[in-house]
Amino acid sequence: MNFLSLFVLIPILMLGGLFLSRNMKQIRWVAATGASLLLVLSVVLTFLFLGERAAGNDAEMLFMAEMPWFTPLNINYSVGVDGISVAMLLLSSVIVFTGVFASWKIDPLPKEFFLWFCLLSTGVYGFFISIDLFTMFLFYEVALIPMYLLIGVWGTGRKEYSAMKLTLMLMGGSALLLVGILGIYFFTGAESGYYTMNLLEIARGTIPVGVQYYLFPLTFIGFGVLGALFPFHTWSPDGHASAPTAVSMLHAGVLMKLGGYGCFRVAMYLMPEAAHELSWIFIVLTTISVVYGALAACVQTDLKYINAYSSVSHCGLVLFAILMMNTTAGTGAILQMLSHGLMTALFFALIGMIYGRTHTRDIRELSGLMKVMPFLAVGYVIAGLANLGLPGLSGFVAEMTIFNGAFMNDDTFHRVVTIIACTSIVITAVYILRVVGKIIYGTCTDEHHLKLTDATRDERLSVVCLVAAIAGMGLAPLWVSDMIRESVTGIIAQLMS
Numbered sequence: 001m002n003f004l005s006l007f008v009l010i011p012i013l014m015l016g017g018l019f020l021s022r023n024m025k026q027i028r029w030v031a032a033t034g035a036s037l038l039l040v041l042s043v044v045l046t047f048l049f050l051g052e053r054a055a056g057n058d059a060e061m062l063f064m065a066e067m068p069w070f071t072p073l074n075i076n077y078s079v080g081v082d083g084i085s086v087a088m089l090l091l092s093s094v095i096v097f098t099g100v101f102a103s104w105k106i107d108p109l110p111k112e113f114f115l116w117f118c119l120l121s122t123g124v125y126g127f128f129i130s131i132d133l134f135t136m137f138l139f140y141e142v143a144l145i146p147m148y149l150l151i152g153v154w155g156t157g158r159k160e161y162s163a164m165k166l167t168l169m170l171m172g173g174s175a176l177l178l179v180g181i182l183g184i185y186f187f188t189g190a191e192s193g194y195y196t197m198n199l200l201e202i203a204r205g206t207i208p209v210g211v212q213y214y215l216f217p218l219t220f221i222g223f224g225v226l227g228a229l230f231p232f233h234t235w236s237p238d239g240h241a242s243a244p245t246a247v248s249m250l251h252a253g254v255l256m257k258l259g260g261y262g263c264f265r266v267a268m269y270l271m272p273e274a275a276h277e278l279s280w281i282f283i284v285l286t287t288i289s290v291v292y293g294a295l296a297a298c299v300q301t302d303l304k305y306i307n308a309y310s311s312v313s314h315c316g317l318v319l320f321a322i323l324m325m326n327t328t329a330g331t332g333a334i335l336q337m338l339s340h341g342l343m344t345a346l347f348f349a350l351i352g353m354i355y356g357r358t359h360t361r362d363i364r365e366l367s368g369l370m371k372v373m374p375f376l377a378v379g380y381v382i383a384g385l386a387n388l389g390l391p392g393l394s395g396f397v398a399e400m401t402i403f404n405g406a407f408m409n410d411d412t413f414h415r416v417v418t419i420i421a422c423t424s425i426v427i428t429a430v431y432i433l434r435v436v437g438k439i440i441y442g443t444c445t446d447e448h449h450l451k452l453t454d455a456t457r458d459e460r461l462s463v464v465c466l467v468a469a470i471a472g473m474g475l476a477p478l479w480v481s482d483m484i485r486e487s488v489t490g491i492i493a494q495l496m497s
Contacts, residue, residue: 007125008129010038011121011122032101035093038097046086061080063080073195079131083486088261092128094342099250099349100114100117109154119145126139136199143255148164154247165234165239173221192205213277217278220267223260223267226256227263230312244352249344249349252345256315264330275495279323287417288316289312297309297431304351307351310431319333321406328401329405329406338473354376367441372450375454376463388425
């Protein structure tokens with residue numbers, strides 16, 4: 001047991017507490033207490049990590065621990081964090097905390113909902129602290145499996161279809177990923193004579209270049225499916241649109257970040273030669289994701305589908321920046337993960353709250369919400385401004401860093417695709433301003449909507465926390481970028497060696 005293992009232990013204890021709960025009050029108490037402890041734990045970890053770095057501890061991973069799991073194959077429960085991992089844990093904790101309060105009145109089967117929600121959270125936290133490929137893959141699967149039931153049981157619309165489509169496509173990506181991980185394990189061992197699943201040990205060894213050309217696409221696509229890589233993104237809009245509010249928040253805000261994190265930490269870090277040779281293929285695909293996602297959002301009329309296609313575009317930017325292979329763009333990719341996680345969680349929270357009152361997500365049936373529910377309307381405007389990159393909010397910091405880093409590559413190909421990707425900024429402004437103008441302002445034309453109430457106390461808590469995080473990152477981004485830059489630099493140095 002070490003400090004990092006608490007991130008897995010607390011959700012497991014929450015599962016036990018929820019299983020023993022007998023009424024709604026106990027269910028809420030267990031869920032809120034566990035989510036609060038995880039948030040406090042992530043904040044404490046952030047300060048401890050910054051303190052270690054300030055004291056001159058430049059180890060690649062901090063707070064490491066290892067315990068044998070399956071000795072014959074040298075598989076261990078190995079955990080450790082760097083600046084990227086700490087940032088992802090902090091993001092996860094904020095969204096889990098706000099997701100619990102956004103689901104305060106979930107119905108039906110609240111106990112079962114929070115049980116699956118906690119299991120999903122366990123997988124997310126375990127993934128980000130793992131430095132053993134097998135352990136990482138195990139937690140990756142634990143995070144994916146609950147999505148089927150969370151959408152299929154508590155979702156809306158075509159929930160059975162969406163749940164099945166999401167599960168099958170992500171399982172397909174997992175199959176590619178498993179083959180890639182096993183290939184890394186066996187070929188590294190055959191080359192060095194020492195078989196290991198430890199990321200750091202594999203990185204110090206060598207995977208034959210000819211083998212990398214086969215394994216790199218498998219691992220990058222395997223993780224990229226979850227990161228909404230074109231053309232494997234089609235599960236995402238349907239999954240987001242049908243999921244309940246808290247699941248949409250965790251799904252888009254955190255779960256999709258597992259894809260970008262895995263592409264950076266595993267595919268590119270362990271196979272740098274193949275990354276250099278094959279990156280152009282995936283740069284083209286991610287550029288399509290960025291522009292296509294934004295254009296598709298412009299023609300949607302369902303609020304969730306608009307945000308879902310927006311997520312395809314913004315997650316495409318993460319993979320786009322990673323493939324630029326320089327420190328500035330890599331730092332921008334992590335900032336984009338954080339920014340998109342926060343603002344899309346805020347969007348889905350607000351959409352769920354609006355839908356719970358109006359019983360529609362069709363923008364053609366909504367108007368004048370500022371007069372009826374001003375708190376939710378202001379929150380939606382702030383989320384929209386962050387999405388389109390208003391200075392002072394998180395979106396501006398992330399996207400400026402990405403495009404600045406991408407343009408640093410002085411060859412024609414990289415600069416052309418960067419210019420094409422930049423057009424998404426204008427397209428994003430089009431659909432955000434269209435939606436905000438349509439549903440927030442103007443005259444409320446539905447008499448039923450005039451009688452609706454504004455956000456409740458627990459809903460306000462979720463919205464305020466997310467808005468504060470978005471504004472905090474936008475106004476004071478240096479402490480975040482400084483925390484992650486050293487870790488990004490280490491991965492880029494491996495790519496350049």
